[in-house]
Amino acid sequence: MSGTxxxxxxxxxxxxxxxxxxxxxxxxxxxxxxxxxxxxGDGDEPPYPDGVAALRDGxxxxxxxxxxxxxxxxxxxxxxxxxxxxxxxxxxxxxxxA
Amino acid sequence: xxxxxxxxxxMARFVAHGFLRLDAVVPDDxxxxxxxxxxxxxxxxxxxxxxxxxxxxxxxxxxxxxxxEVAGALHSLVGPEPRIDHHAVHVREPxxxxxxxxxxxxxxxxxxxxxxxxxxxYPREVTLAAGxxxxxxxxxxxxxxxxxTGRYQNIRGQHRLTCPAGxxxxxxxxxxxxxxxxxxxxxxxxxxxxxxxxVRQRLLWDTRDLADPAVAEELRTQFPxxxxxxxxxxxxxxxxxxxxxxxDDTFDLDHWVTRVTNRPTxxxx
Numbered sequence: 101m102s103g104t105x106x107x108x109x110x111x112x113x114x115x116x117x118x119x120x121x122x123x124x125x126x127x128x129x130x131x132x133x134x135x136x137x138x139x140x141g142d143g144d145e146p147p148y149p150d151g152v153a154a155l156r157d158g159x160x161x162x163x164x165x166x167x168x169x170x171x172x173x174x175x176x177x178x179x180x181x182x183x184x185x186x187x188x189x190x191x192x193x194x195x196x197x198a
Numbered sequence: 199x200x201x202x203x204x205x206x207x208x209m210a211r212f213v214a215h216g217f218l219r220l221d222a223v224v225p226d227d228x229x230x231x232x233x234x235x236x237x238x239x240x241x242x243x244x245x246x247x248x249x250x251x252x253x254x255x256x257x258x259x260x261x262x263x264x265x266x267e268v269a270g271a272l273h274s275l276v277g278p279e280p281r282i283d284h285h286a287v288h289v290r291e292p293x294x295x296x297x298x299x300x301x302x303x304x305x306x307x308x309x310x311x312x313x314x315x316x317x318x319x320y321p322r323e324v325t326l327a328a329g330x331x332x333x334x335x336x337x338x339x340x341x342x343x344x345x346x347t348g349r350y351q352n353i354r355g356q357h358r359l360t361c362p363a364g365x366x367x368x369x370x371x372x373x374x375x376x377x378x379x380x381x382x383x384x385x386x387x388x389x390x391x392x393x394x395x396x397v398r399q400r401l402l403w404d405t406r407d408l409a410d411p412a413v414a415e416e417l418r419t420q421f422p423x424x425x426x427x428x429x430x431x432x433x434x435x436x437x438x439x440x441x442x443x444x445x446d447d448t449f450d451l452d453h454w455v456t457r458v459t460n461r462p463t464x465x466x467x
Contacts, residue, residue, distance in 0.1 A: 117425065122426070125422065126354065128350060140350075140376050140379075141332035178428055179342055181425065182428065
């Protein structure tokens with residue numbers, strides 16, 4: 101038998117500051133429905149200009165990066181993108197055959 | 199050689215961008231021969247082999263590094279007689295299903311006053327569909343280890359390389375990059391050589407324009423993906439690299455380094 105089941109879509113936005121309404125500087129998508137296969141370098145335009153725009157389109161914020169002070173002696177180091185926000189959408193997708 | 203050395207402004211651009219493009223500099227006869235040579239494979243050499251010992255006279259790699267624009271850029275960046283770290287032929291088949299995760303090569307490498315470069319040679323035209331190398335300008339000073347950046351699928355201002363046949367791109371060892379999925383109909387070829395310097399990397403280029411305002415202008419370049427605050431640290435770190443490359447400990451951009459290192463020891467009268 102088959103029907104529909106809930107699947108998770110995940111959107112990761114990297115923003116310019118720790119504010120959710122600051123501009124998007126990087127992004128990633130992961131699709132639990134299997135309908136699409138997002139991958140590295142597949143687009144130059146961000147899906148949303150900022151984090152709030154994603155909320156307005158129905159994405160639910162599930163995690164925001166903590167604000168961690170620099171380790172002493174490493175105040176000028178640059179490393180990963182700091183302001184990472186994870187969103188999800190639960191969508192209906194065809195269920196697996198029993 | 200001198201005619202093809204990089205200028206100070208070009209070196210500053212490399213310090214800011216982390217890579218240098220030399221479009222269509224390799225002659226057609228070499229490009230035409232390259233696909234067969236790369237398909238057959240180029241024998242590996244031990245780490246640290248001098249160029250002259252690594253590749254026979256007249257061979258494709260030897261001729262490639264002797265192309266005047268390539269030789270001038272390599273001399274400017276890593277100096278005379280660099281050693282071959284390793285080399286590799288990358289072939290991406292059409293329809294190949296996955297892209298490489300965004301990464302920096304080897305392992306995290308935070309040398310403040312030295313760097314390796316990676317030469318990437320494209321003997322055929324690379325189209326957007328063929329999935330050329332993805333490069334993130336200005337990412338080379340980020341302290342990240344190999345593919346720990348794999349979660350980043352796209353970054354604003356990223357460079358999805360498309361280029362004419364015979365193009366060479368030279369990357370700072372830390373630059374984030376990755377081979378994109380080949381959604382085109384033809385094989386994509388790239389030949390990579392990593393070079394280790396054997397001399398101090400200081401003033402190895404054509405320095406006649408060292409005091410030109412274009413140098414500071416290049417070093418001030420901001421990229422669309424830089425976070426507001428961290429983008430300032432990038433400028434600070436470029437100043438430190440430029441000081442190492444020039445030996446000029448007074449160089450600065452807008453007081454960024456001078457301000458935060460000012461610790462007077464003179465007692466007030």
